[in-house]
Amino acid sequence: MSTLTAHLRRAMDLNFWRHLSLRSKSMIFVLMLIAGIYGTVVLFIFTAAEQNVEVRIHSEVLHLGRGLARDAAGPLLRKDGGALLKVIQQVESSPLIRHAIIINPQGVIIASTQLTAIGRQEPVSPGSGREEFTAPIRVGSHTLGYVSLHPNNDTIQNMVDTRMDLAIRRLSFLGMITAFLGLIGASLIGKAFTRPILRLSQKIADMESRLHVDGVSPYPPAPVDGDEMMHLEEGFKRLEQRLQQYLMELNQLHRRQQAMQCMATIGEMSAQVAHEIRNALSSLRGAARYLVRYEQPVNRQDFINIIEEEVQRLYDMTQGFLDFGRPYHIQLTEVSALELLLRSSKRHATDLEAKNIALTIDCLPSLQVVVDPQLLEQAISNLLLNAVEALPNHGGCITLYGRREGNGQFVTGVVDNGPGVPPERVSDIFKPYVTGKAKGSGLGLAVVTKIMMVHDGQVELRQRDVGAEFALCLPPQRSDR
Numbered sequence: 001m002s003t004l005t006a007h008l009r010r011a012m013d014l015n016f017w018r019h020l021s022l023r024s025k026s027m028i029f030v031l032m033l034i035a036g037i038y039g040t041v042v043l044f045i046f047t048a049a050e051q052n053v054e055v056r057i058h059s060e061v062l063h064l065g066r067g068l069a070r071d072a073a074g075p076l077l078r079k080d081g082g083a084l085l086k087v088i089q090q091v092e093s094s095p096l097i098r099h100a101i102i103i104n105p106q107g108v109i110i111a112s113t114q115l116t117a118i119g120r121q122e123p124v125s126p127g128s129g130r131e132e133f134t135a136p137i138r139v140g141s142h143t144l145g146y147v148s149l150h151p152n153n154d155t156i157q158n159m160v161d162t163r164m165d166l167a168i169r170r171l172s173f174l175g176m177i178t179a180f181l182g183l184i185g186a187s188l189i190g191k192a193f194t195r196p197i198l199r200l201s202q203k204i205a206d207m208e209s210r211l212h213v214d215g216v217s218p219y220p221p222a223p224v225d226g227d228e229m230m231h232l233e234e235g236f237k238r239l240e241q242r243l244q245q246y247l248m249e250l251n252q253l254h255r256r257q258q259a260m261q262c263m264a265t266i267g268e269m270s271a272q273v274a275h276e277i278r279n280a281l282s283s284l285r286g287a288a289r290y291l292v293r294y295e296q297p298v299n300r301q302d303f304i305n306i307i308e309e310e311v312q313r314l315y316d317m318t319q320g321f322l323d324f325g326r327p328y329h330i331q332l333t334e335v336s337a338l339e340l341l342l343r344s345s346k347r348h349a350t351d352l353e354a355k356n357i358a359l360t361i362d363c364l365p366s367l368q369v370v371v372d373p374q375l376l377e378q379a380i381s382n383l384l385l386n387a388v389e390a391l392p393n394h395g396g397c398i399t400l401y402g403r404r405e406g407n408g409q410f411v412t413g414v415v416d417n418g419p420g421v422p423p424e425r426v427s428d429i430f431k432p433y434v435t436g437k438a439k440g441s442g443l444g445l446a447v448v449t450k451i452m453m454v455h456d457g458q459v460e461l462r463q464r465d466v467g468a469e470f471a472l473c474l475p476p477q478r479s480d481r
Contacts, residue, residue: 026193030186038178042171049167053160061096061151065135068147072102072137076144084111098152104145197232204235280310328454330372337367337402344380351388363402369410379451382444383470387416408476417467
């Protein structure tokens with residue numbers, strides 16, 4: 001039963017401490033610290049004061065005894081009993097002495113404040129103590145006797161108690177002043193300590209109210225018990241949950257926006273594809289009607305070639321549309337950047353040789369990159385094909401490069417000395433079915449953009465005085481190992 005009561009009391013004490021505010025806890029801590037320091041100082045001062053009072057009283061008794069020994073030397077030499085009695089009676093007015101005696105060297109009391117003690121034998125014990133003080137009576141090197149004083153211990157104790165009571169009252173008054181000043185100081189310290197915490201808690205509450213716009217909170221209210229630190233911790237937890245919810249909603253909105261953009265892109269592509277299909281079908285219809293009308297025309301082969309070209313163009317357009325629309329499943333692998341550039345360049349070795357284009361590859365053999373090799377090789381190949389088609393038949397130069405930049409990202413790109421990209425086409429060059437070539441599909445750069453998106457990177461058209469530079473930028477987390 002007693003153990004259960006102790007546990008209940010401990011639980012109540014912890015619950016009480018838990019319900020206190022941080023300011024109250026800090027005030028209690030500061031007050032306990034001040035009380036501990038004050039108690040230690042008071043104990044030290046009290047003990048030192050008591051010892052000091054006892055030492056001072058003992059010093060007075062010593063001084064009185066030595067004075068009697070000096071005064072008694074002359075009467076002892078003259079053997080003047082009356083003068084010796086007057087000397088011994090000097091201590092009767094002192095409340096510190098109960099009685100005093102003068103003893104000759106043989107131990108016989110020859111003078112005393114108690115007349116009945118004269119003539120008795122008294123053992124001589126030179127020295128001082130709590131019960132008796134003995135001082136020798138000397139003339140030169142001769143000892144004529146001893147003065148023995150018996151302190152009045154009751155009176156001395158009363159004097160000590162009186163002085164200590166006065167010291168206690170003074171220390172108590174000092175303690176009240178210290179407690180008052182300590183309470184003010186603890187309040188100021190607690191206020192200064194909790195002010196930034198309360199300000200931060202208020203900021204969190206304001207942020208929660210601003211983030212919550214529907215009027216109904218999905219989270220439980222802040223706990224009533226606990227101090228400011230616990231409220232601040234709970235506020236951070238609620239804010240974290242709310243931000244996580246908003247991040248989820250933001251991701252959902254982002255995916256919806258991407259889907260809407262994809263739908264818009266598909267709509268634009270569909271219109272462009274429909275336009276291209278209509279043109280191709282018009283050409284096919286015209287060629288077919290001509291062949292039907294004239295069974296054996298002179299230029300029959302030309303119309304057949306037109307039909308074959310338009311059918312091939314429709315096939316290529318449809319295949320490009322399907323390739324662009326299909327999802328890319330990325331498989332990251334650490335590969336050599338130089339080998340990636342070499343494989344991409346080999347795809348167009350015949351085109352480079354046919355147009356007499358000089359190709360330079362600038363990449364360190366030790367440079368490694370974490371990518372999907374097939375997808376990135378396709379992106380580089382598309383950029384390289386665009387550069388080849390933009391250059392003239394003679395005097396063209398292309399540089400393939402791969403490097404690690406200062407911010408840690410891996411950058412690879414294609415630089416040529418061709419005519420470059422007109423300023424009016426810079427904003428639309430990465431859109432699907434936007435091309436400046438007579439027979440281009442308009443999907444090359446769009447596919448590159450999509451490949452870089454699945455790599456969390458981007459494709460950039462960088463300004464140059466001569467020619468064009470397309471750079472593929474991968475973030476550090478994709479390229480660092």
